[in-house]
Amino acid sequence: MEKLTLEKLKDNFILSCKRFPISIFFLLWFTVTLIYFGLGKSRDAQFFNVFYSGSAALLTCVLRLWEEEVDDLKRCRIIQGAIHVCWLAAAVYISFYCDMNLTVEFSVFALSFTIAIAFFIVPFFKENDDISLWNFTYHTFLTFVLSFIVALILMGGVMLLLESFTQLFGVVLCSDAYYDVAVVCNGFIAPFLFLQLIPKHDKMHKDSVKRLPKFMYGIIHYLFIPLTIAYLITLYAYAAKIIFQWELPEGWVSWLVTALMTLMTIIIVAVYPSQFSDGHDVDKKIVKWLPMCVLPLLLLMSIGILRRISDYGITANRLYISLFNLWCYGVCVWLIVSKARRIVWIPISFTVLLLLSSVGPQNFSSLAFSSLKSDVIKGLKMAKVAKLPMDITTYKKWIKQKDASMNDIISNIYYLKSQYGNKVLTDIADSVTLMRINYFSADKSISDIEINNICDDNALIIPSGYKHVIPSYNYLYNRVKVDGDKISFIVEYEINGKKLKLPIDVSIKKMKSIENSKYIVPVKCSNAVLYFSSFSFSEDTKMLSFCATIFY
Numbered sequence: 001m002e003k004l005t006l007e008k009l010k011d012n013f014i015l016s017c018k019r020f021p022i023s024i025f026f027l028l029w030f031t032v033t034l035i036y037f038g039l040g041k042s043r044d045a046q047f048f049n050v051f052y053s054g055s056a057a058l059l060t061c062v063l064r065l066w067e068e069e070v071d072d073l074k075r076c077r078i079i080q081g082a083i084h085v086c087w088l089a090a091a092v093y094i095s096f097y098c099d100m101n102l103t104v105e106f107s108v109f110a111l112s113f114t115i116a117i118a119f120f121i122v123p124f125f126k127e128n129d130d131i132s133l134w135n136f137t138y139h140t141f142l143t144f145v146l147s148f149i150v151a152l153i154l155m156g157g158v159m160l161l162l163e164s165f166t167q168l169f170g171v172v173l174c175s176d177a178y179y180d181v182a183v184v185c186n187g188f189i190a191p192f193l194f195l196q197l198i199p200k201h202d203k204m205h206k207d208s209v210k211r212l213p214k215f216m217y218g219i220i221h222y223l224f225i226p227l228t229i230a231y232l233i234t235l236y237a238y239a240a241k242i243i244f245q246w247e248l249p250e251g252w253v254s255w256l257v258t259a260l261m262t263l264m265t266i267i268i269v270a271v272y273p274s275q276f277s278d279g280h281d282v283d284k285k286i287v288k289w290l291p292m293c294v295l296p297l298l299l300l301m302s303i304g305i306l307r308r309i310s311d312y313g314i315t316a317n318r319l320y321i322s323l324f325n326l327w328c329y330g331v332c333v334w335l336i337v338s339k340a341r342r343i344v345w346i347p348i349s350f351t352v353l354l355l356l357s358s359v360g361p362q363n364f365s366s367l368a369f370s371s372l373k374s375d376v377i378k379g380l381k382m383a384k385v386a387k388l389p390m391d392i393t394t395y396k397k398w399i400k401q402k403d404a405s406m407n408d409i410i411s412n413i414y415y416l417k418s419q420y421g422n423k424v425l426t427d428i429a430d431s432v433t434l435m436r437i438n439y440f441s442a443d444k445s446i447s448d449i450e451i452n453n454i455c456d457d458n459a460l461i462i463p464s465g466y467k468h469v470i471p472s473y474n475y476l477y478n479r480v481k482v483d484g485d486k487i488s489f490i491v492e493y494e495i496n497g498k499k500l501k502l503p504i505d506v507s508i509k510k511m512k513s514i515e516n517s518k519y520i521v522p523v524k525c526s527n528a529v530l531y532f533s534s535f536s537f538s539e540d541t542k543m544l545s546f547c548a549t550i551f552y
Contacts, residue, residue: 315415
């Protein structure tokens with residue numbers, strides 16, 4: 001074993017800096033950004049700085065590994081520059097010109113996932129088999145875990161040292177010191193250690209067949225494989241049951257089939273090297289027969305998905321799970337036909353499908369949005385809603401009709417606004433109406449008064465003449481008495497184990513006058529002053545909910 005010296009550590013540090021200088025620069029940017037915004041500084045461009053610096057650090061590492069594989073460095077540098085420009089443009093567009101909604105989130109995940117997969121695939125695009133890829137992936141997994149274990153140990157040691165300054169010397173440190181230590185250790189030191197442990201080009205392409213350590217090999221054979229067999233038995237028994245009873249499978253069965261497919265993929269990848277060495281008959285039989293056993297069960301998943309779509313309509317998640325189901329068919333067929341000799345196409349095909357379904361105008365999120373929005377508008381027109389976009393008055397008139405499709409329409413509106421935001425639904429309802437639509441309200445009513453402010457009890461001015469306070473009192477959806485302009489209710493509280501009641505009357509006119517206030521306004525009644533941080537009231541149902549600090 002090679003002796004570890006300070007000279008050796010210094011050489012490794014210099015070599016990693018020469019090999020991945022741009023990646024290290026982006027890691028520094030990423031770390032400084034997290035520390036800066038963690039201090040509560042301006043939030044402008046926060047997402048851009050965090051997302052771009054972190055993703056660019058990985059992207060430059062991938063491009064460096066690719067550069068080591070090509071002969072034409074000039075052409076390689078031109079392509080690298082073009083990729084960096086495109087990635088910077090994409091990050092700027094996402095950060096500053098897109099509202100963060102479901103579509104953007106899926107796109108960001110797909111792009112980031114593609115870079116991560118490319119890290120493993122790019123160095124081996126010339127290989128005829130996947131032994132080198134398997135060895136590199138196994139080594140990468142171990143070094144990644146090791147790097148973060150070292151960083152976590154270092155973080156714990158530094159935090160203990162900082163705490164000792166307080167406990168032993170009475171030195172009061174900045175409250176953000178522990179956060180800064182965590183960011184430096186996990187955001188910079190761990191990735192930097194990982195970069196140093198990435199094998200060099202000549203050591204990366206070793207075709208020697210390795211196997212998992214005995215401990216991990218035992219986990220695969222004595223935990224994962226028995227669990228997979230249990231899943232197979234359960235699903236085949238369920239298939240026999242629904243055939244015998246002649247009924248459709250439940251949509252929930254998709255989760256079990258997905259877990260089975262995941263286990264199958266892990267097992268086949270884990271035992272992949274066994275195909276290229278003598279013996280290991282059990283592993284070879286598993287690789288041969290497992291995809292054949294899983295393939296028929298994918299039909300259960302397909303029927304379950306179709307049933308969910310038929311019953312509840314199209315959503316982005318259901319489109320993704322449908323595509324995943326088709327991918328599963330392809331993977332099983334490929335493993336059977338190729339006898340699992342090339343496993344690299346499993347992550348490649350998954351990544352390509354994820355990109356095609358998440359990035360661009362054809363993405364599943366946009367398709368689901370267009371479909372659901374079209375259904376909502378069509379349903380509202382069939383329900384003969386007075387006008388579109390709806391205001392509060394129009395909405396109230398509509399929900400009183402008790403139309404059979406009302407629940408489905410409101411459910412879709414609520415889903416659309418929660419996943420895509422209110423801005424894209426302005427042709428369905430105005431902003432005030434959209435903000436107050438609550439699918440979880442039993443009678444689908446909408447509030448006439450809605451106040452939402454952030455209440456800091458320490459910043460409130462104590463009104464003169466009031467000696468007692470009830471901080472952050474929650475009054476949750478109770479029916480109240482309304483007499484003309486007054487809402488009457490009872491505040492029940494406890495002092496020293498004694499239960500007390502405080503009758504309160506507030507003016508509807510007063511509450512409407514402060515509804516759009518940017519600041520918390522005190523509301524005075526006969527025997528108390530209330531600072532409402534939230535207030536929701538429906539005149540139709542007489543239901544009231546609020547959170548307030550009460551002086552009396």
